[in-house]
Amino acid sequence: MRIWAVAHNTFREAVRDRVLYVLVFFAAASIFGSKALGWISIGQDIKIMVDISLAAISVFGVLIAIFVGTNLVHKEIDKRTIYTILCRPMARYEFVLGKCLGLAGLLAVVVFVMTAIAAVYVFLLGGRLTSSFYLAALLIYWKLLLITALAVLLSALTAPILGAIIVFAAYVVGHATNIFINLPPQFDGTVSKQVLQALYYVLPNLSHFDIASEAANGVAIAPSYVVWALAYGTVYTAMLLTLAALAFEDKDV
Amino acid sequence: MRGRKAIVALLVVSASLSLTALSQRRLDAMRTAAFDEELLYLPNEHLLDHFTAGLSGVVADVLWLKCIQYTSTHFRGDFKFTWLDHMCTMITRLDPYFVDVYRYGGIFLAALKADDDASIRLLKSGIPPNPDRWELPYEIAMVHMVNRRDQPGAAEAAAAYLKLAVATGTAPENVAHVAAGLQRKNKLTDMERAMWTDMAQHHADKFMRDLASRKLALLDMRLACEELEQAAEAYAARTGSPPRSLRDITDNAERIDPLGGTFFLDSTGRVQNTSLLNESVDRALGQLRNAVRLYRKDAGSWPGSLDDLVSRQIMTAIPKHPYEDKSWRYDPATGEIVP
Secondary structure, eight states, X not given: OHHHHHHHHHHHHHHTOHHHHHXXXXXXXXXXXXXXXXXXXXXXXXXXXXXXXXXXXXHHHHHHHHHHHTTHHHHXXXXXXXXXXXXXXXXXXXXXXXXXXXXXXXXXXXXXXXXXXXXXXXXXXXXXXXXXXXXXXXXXXXXXXXXXXXXXXXXXXXXXXXXXXXXXXXXXXXXXXXXXXXOOGGGTTXXXXXXXXXXXXXXXXXXXXXXXXXXXXXXOOOHHHHHHHHHHHHHHHHHHHHHHHHHHHHOOO | OHHHHHHHHHHHHHHHHHHHHHHHHHHHHHHHHHHHXXXXXXXXHHHHHHTSTTOHHHHHHHHXXXXXXXXXXXXXXXXXXXXXXXXHXXXXXXXXXXXXXXXXXXXXXXXXXXXXXXXXXXXXXXXXXXXXXXXXHHHHHHHHHXXXXXXXXXXXXXXXXXXXXXXXXXXXXXXXXHHHHHHHHTTOHHHHHHHHHHHHHHOSOHHHHHHHHHHHHHXXXXXXXXXXXXXXXXXXXXXXXXXXXXXXXXXXXXXXXXXXXXXXXXXXXXXXXXXXXXXXXXXXXHHHHHHHHHHHHHHSSOOSSTHHHHHTTSOSSOOOOSSTTOOOEEETTTTEEEX
């Protein structure tokens, strides 16, 4: 119940943030503007619109998660409002989980609205979307949850700017971890190879949530793939939130 | 005083815009000239795939638009397409399901750059991720027929790829006709027989062995029909009228079809075999069902009639029922087609 109260408050606070509306505006503008690129693509306008729509949902969703997420705990400390919360009979982990849930709710609304805008726009322009498009949007949301959990963890550990830089770097590297297991033959038998392969399993592999190509080309997605990707994201997010709760327990506020 | 300020502002704005327009034109010219060099700085496609931060589809789209721009610029200019195959390979690496890039890239490479090796390499690379797309083997066949027509074995290769296109079950009817015609013209039945015999004897999978045995039986039926057809033509030339029954042209009218079919003469005097006709029914049915599914995906509802497939430009024509006395029965409520 206390977690829900914090989540509700976080959601209301984030909804009032002007940054949110600026980002949603740019995301919607990207979706509407995608038609212009389609005109010069030899009959691939719908494919390009779907690609850009999913990219806009992913990129602007991540920016929202980073800008809002890394500020979540720090803002409460900076404005000293955290003392009025922590002096109540509330465990610190409840505060962290509530904050994260509030942001997850906000992201759910943002992803839902942007997906609906993209779907209606594609429909109005004569395109038809397959279930892969909606599954791609679902996996993007799951990726955003993982990024949010990382942002909340860093919010409890570092300053917002440093946290934002680390989360953004993790976002880029998280899409490139496959390189660690596809090493050239020069790495065979070296310690570096073992270290990089270990890193592959430690770092979040965000490319598992990326099925935009399949969605844009109408390629069917195996339900078991989606289930495994959701399971992977859920476990990783839960681990990051546990670490965030532990980090906040030890924080001197 | 106010008027003077306005004039000064106008002069400043005019002079500045003239200068910026001049520099912009200069920059545009430099950028076009440097475009080929820009491509040199793009990382290897294997690396690029990893560093698109989940935006590989969008990067592929942007590169495809660049590729179209690059092709049209050089088409109107020096007709050199040095980087075309590199760009297409990079795009398809980023988005392996982007069939139009394989297809148009293959056409551009073969028709404009006259690099049939690169064209076939690109088209072949698209088949494993898109095994049900008939366009890719079809375009490879076209490269063999057009670019390599003077090379030995080109017709056989074209026939083999056309057969592969037909085997996807999604190819239009005319592709199946071209494939059959090419095979007849080049007398490729020996090659086909050798291929199916090898598969029937040595393939590890029982299903594939059974399929090859069936194909061998159908090949025999096709040859038998051709043989009887020639006999019917000779009969017509000799007597001045077409044969009324198979007994008029052969002593062995009760030929055994191992697939359980029978031979007969149709109303035009052509020799037909029910096993071969049933095979044609299955193929046409597959094309129609695929087209009906595409219609539903596109329009959101089943077509009202099969003619709607033509009016919506999903099919160029509705395939004729292989049996002359039958027609397709279609249920618009369920989208089901009954032969």
